[in-house]
Amino acid sequence: MKKGILLLSVFVSFAVLSGCSIYKAATAPSPVVLDSVKVGSNRISIVGALGVPKMSETKADTKVDVYEFVDGAATYSKSRIILYIAGDLFTAALSELVFWPIELGLGQGTSGRAVVTYGMDDIAKAVLLTEADGTPWKTAPVEETKPVMPVKTTNKVNSASGTVAVN
DSSP states (O other), X not given: OHHHHHHXXXXXXXXXXXXXXXXHHXXXXXXXXXXXOSTXXXXXXXXXXXXXXXXXXXXXXXXXXXEEEEEOOOGGGGGHHHHHHHHHHHTTTTTHHHHHHHHHHHTTOEEEEEEEEEETTSBEEEEEEEETTSOBOOOOOOOXXXXXXXXXXXXXXXXXXXXXXXX
């Protein structure tokens, strides 16, 4: 009888735990579109990307907004829920002992802060993006483009006809 109660309590605790990784994956934050958070952007587009500022201050001819945001994973990565459901079914929810800590550690996005200084026309003059710990925000590598060199042309004058030939 005691073994049955113990087995039942273990099963119930696993049943309660099952779905934790599924819930966390389903409610994970979406990615933030940081392309619109740059110098020269208007305040409306920055608020649209980062949300309502945590703090806003106006001094003389400048306005400073401080934002806190969480940059989550791409929406297609939510397909990991299928893996979590399959693991729960095939292991009687024992897989939650592995999936739940992984989801808590890796699947919940990166916390960040942004300090944006606007002019009185609500156009961003300065943008500072950092992670929550203060390190600079890691942006996608910018592909450097080499300037296109113009083709060198020579103009020759035909002495007989007086016309200009371009090569």
